[in-house]
Amino acid sequence: MKIVVKIALFCITLIIISCKNQTGYVLEDNTIVACIGDSITYGSKQGYVEYLQKYADKNKSNKITFLNWGKNSETITGLTENDHPGPRPFLFDRIDSLLKQTPKPDVVTFCYGMNCGIYGLPSEELFQRFRNGLTQFLDIMKGHEIDVVLITPPPLALKTAIKHGREMISTGNYGYKNPYENYNDEVIKEFKKIVLEIEHPAILTRIDINTPLIQNIDKAYGKDPIHPNSFGNMVIAETMSKVLLEEE
Numbered sequence: 001m002k003i004v005v006k007i008a009l010f011c012i013t014l015i016i017i018s019c020k021n022q023t024g025y026v027l028e029d030n031t032i033v034a035c036i037g038d039s040i041t042y043g044s045k046q047g048y049v050e051y052l053q054k055y056a057d058k059n060k061s062n063k064i065t066f067l068n069w070g071k072n073s074e075t076i077t078g079l080t081e082n083d084h085p086g087p088r089p090f091l092f093d094r095i096d097s098l099l100k101q102t103p104k105p106d107v108v109t110f111c112y113g114m115n116c117g118i119y120g121l122p123s124e125e126l127f128q129r130f131r132n133g134l135t136q137f138l139d140i141m142k143g144h145e146i147d148v149v150l151i152t153p154p155p156l157a158l159k160t161a162i163k164h165g166r167e168m169i170s171t172g173n174y175g176y177k178n179p180y181e182n183y184n185d186e187v188i189k190e191f192k193k194i195v196l197e198i199e200h201p202a203i204l205t206r207i208d209i210n211t212p213l214i215q216n217i218d219k220a221y222g223k224d225p226i227h228p229n230s231f232g233n234m235v236i237a238e239t240m241s242k243v244l245l246e247e248e
Contacts (some may be wrong), residue, residue, distance in 0.1 A: 026246045027064050032103050033149075033244075034067040036091070037111035040154060040227055042070030047228075051237035056245055064245065067105060069098055073115060076133030077126070081118040081175035088115060092136065099144055107204065108146050109240070110137060113153025113191035114226060119179040122186040131194055142202040149244065150203060152192045152210040154228060154236070156184040160217050161225035176226065207243050209236045 027033065035041050035049045043049065049068040056064040074089040091112070116130050141148050156179060162168065169178040180187070192210050212235050213220050213228060220232030228236065 027107065027244050029063045031063075031107060032065045032067065032105045033107045033109060034069045034098070034105035035109045035111070036069040036098070037109075037151070038070060038074045038115050039072040040070070040114060041111050042068065042072055043227075043233060046230075046233075048233040048236035048240070051234055052240060052244075055237060055241045059245060065103075069108075074112070075116045075118075076112045076137060077116040077118075077129040078133075079116070079118045079126075079129070081120065082173060083175040083177060084118075088118075091133070095137075095140060099140075099146075104144075105146060107149060108141055109149040109151055109207075110134075111151035111153065111209075113188060113195070114156065115176070116153075116191065117183065117187040118174070119156075119176050119183055120174040120187075121180055122190065126187070127190055127194065130191055131198065134194065134198060135200065138198075138200040138202045142200070146202070147204040148200075148202045150195050150198075150206040151240070152195050152206070152208045153188055154213050154232075155210055155217065156188055157213075157217050157221035157225040158184065160221045161223050163218075164221075164223040166223045166225065179225070205243060207240050209239050212236075212239050 035052075041047070041049060045068060047070075049066050049070070053066045056066065071089050071094070073084070074091055076091050078090045080086075080088040112133075113130070116133070117126055138148060158168075158179060158181065168181075171178060174180045174183075188210075192208075196206055196208065213232060216232070216235055220228050220235055222229050
């Protein structure tokens with residue numbers, strides 16, 4: 001009878017471990033995590049990266065350090081819209097210098113997409129550029145033996161912004177000041193799909209922040225349709241922490 005009980009407990013343990021592996025990855029103690037992305041990641045150093053650090057600090061057993069490697073306006077496609085003040089920063093112009101910094105990260109989170117389509121029309125050429133940029137990034141991380149957590153791009157909350165008084169410009173000269181009205185549905189959603197479906201040995205896990213932000217979109221955004229507000233950044237951090245940080 002005892003043998004049967006032990007076997008049953010062993011099987012239950014295997015099921016629990018299997019489920020945990022399927023739902024996410026808990027970072028090990030003393031892990032250094034660099035969060036790389038555009039202005040949504042940078043968050044004026046008061047965004048989701050900083051909330052993640054606070055969540056990690058509450059749980060003394062985690063001992064996780066989050067580095068903010070976000071940069072305003074950046075893309076992985078190398079594109080810039082006509083009305084942007086100068087060329088947009090291109091991730092691959094700074095990636096080598098980032099990786100020479102100390103401390104070296106064990107894990108990098110990746111969150112791009114919002115700027116990568118420069119707020120214009122969808123095209124297969126655009127989506128291929130995004131795939132190529134993502135693959136290039138993953139290849140570089142693999143070469144440096146750094147694991148990658150892919151984060152889906154957040155939504156473009158145009159309807160919410162309009163509710164808060166944002167005026168839309170009626171012109172086809174699309175850009176961050178005047179996004180294509182279907183940019184979220186036709187561009188961001190395709191970028192999200194690419195992030196969730198691409199395969200590469202450097203990928204540790206993936207986290208969908210797009211869905212919970214949409215579920216809380218009226219609270220998570222104001223007049224600015226691009227950058228989540230403080231509540232929105234907390235939604236992002238809480239979503240990521242459920243996968244990355246071991247609960248107390």
